[in-house]
Amino acid sequence: SVFEIPAEKILVNIVMSSSHINENYLESLTQEMDVIKTSxxxxxxxxxxxxxxxxxxxxxxxxxxxxxxxxxxVAINGILDEYYKIGEQHFSMLRDKFKELN
Structure with missing residues (x-):
């Protein structure tokens, strides 16, 4: 699970430009998430x-x-920095983002 969301798999996508991130793109991501049965x-x-x-x-x-x-x-570097400093990741940035969504 990820922050108590049932998820055996996580969809990871990488885009170089934020111009790709529009409403249609987000809808296509949700369809891809449905295909692999993840949230x-x-x-x-x-x-x-x-x-x-x-x-x-x-x-x-x-x-x-x-x-x-x-x-x-910046966030990716922060996650890596957290791991290098303490040897594990608490993903505080992602936790904050999750709280925003709920």
């Missing part, structure tokens, strides 16, 4: 902010139970 998607985008499509992402979490976490290079 969690980690979307990495070098230049993305967590504000991209924020309302649509919240709506998907509430209506479909699909949680899409958008992380940028």
């Amino acid at each position: 969690v998607c980690l979307l990495a985008c070098c230049e993305a902010t967590n504000e991209l499509q924020k309302e649509k992402i919240k709506a998907l979490a509430k209506s479909k139970g699909k949680y899409i976490f958008i992380i940028n290079s």
Whole structure:
């Protein structure tokens, strides 16, 4: 599970430009999530902010139970730094994002 969301698998997608992250793209992600039977998607985008499509992402979490976490290079570096410093990851950034979706 991921933050108590049942998920044996996590869909991971990587896009280079935030211009790809629109409502249609998010809908296609939820369809891909359905195919692999997961509720969690980690979307990495070098230049993305967590504000991209924020309302649509919240709506998907509430209506479909699909949680899409958008992380940028700063967040990825933070996760790696946390791991290097303490030898494990608590994913505080992702936990904060999860709280925003609920």
